[in-house]
Amino acid sequence: MPADHIGGYEWAYDDLRRAVDAAGVALWLWHVDSNSIAMDPLGYALWDVPSDQHLTFEKLSAKIHPADRDRVRAAFSATRAVVGAYEIDFRTMVGTEIRWISARGQGNDAGIENRQMTGVFLNITERKQA
Numbered sequence: 001m002p003a004d005h006i007g008g009y010e011w012a013y014d015d016l017r018r019a020v021d022a023a024g025v026a027l028w029l030w031h032v033d034s035n036s037i038a039m040d041p042l043g044y045a046l047w048d049v050p051s052d053q054h055l056t057f058e059k060l061s062a063k064i065h066p067a068d069r070d071r072v073r074a075a076f077s078a079t080r081a082v083v084g085a086y087e088i089d090f091r092t093m094v095g096t097e098i099r100w101i102s103a104r105g106q107g108n109d110a111g112i113e114n115r116q117m118t119g120v121f122l123n124i125t126e127r128k129q130a
Contacts, residue, residue, distance in 0.1 A: 026121040030057070039121075046101065046123055048094040065091035065098060076103075089124060100128040 020027065026043035030036075037055040044051040047063055057076065064072050068090040075088045087104045105119025 024123060026123075028119055028121060030117045030119075032117060043121055046099070046121055047092065063092050063094070065093055067091070072103075089128075098125075099123060100125045 020040075021042065024042070026046050027040040028043050029038045031038075035056045035058075037057060037060055039047070039051075039055075041051065047060060049055065049060070049063070053059075057073075061069060061073055061076075072088060072090045075086070086106075087102060089100060089102045092099045092101055100123070102122040102124045103119060104122070105117060
């Protein structure tokens with residue numbers, strides 16, 4: 001059964017968008033060759049970057065907490081060599097505020113079409129601070 005046809009229901013974009021928004025899931029897309037990152041509005045808000053700013057991995061990773069930055073950069077660089085799902089938790093700095101983010105996605109080179117990778121960011125700050 002195709003993923004867009006579950007239990008006799010055809011998933012429309014608006015339905016999926018409402019579900020993603022309700023779950024607090026931020027979507028991202030990385031154009032590997034141009035090193036350009038795009039996110040949905042929640043992603044830009046989570047990282048506290050303007051939605052009209054051209055983002056690269058380097059610009060975005062500059063907002064990662066210095067203690068986590070090298071580990072996260074190494075993990076993202078290696079994702080294309082990893083077969084299957086990946087998940088990494090790390091801190092970001094928004095001014096003086098520390099936010100915890102969980103990045104999840106698929107890191108299988110065979111699954112990259114047009115050399116793009118997609119994934120999600122989840123704000124896990126409350127869970128980490130509990």
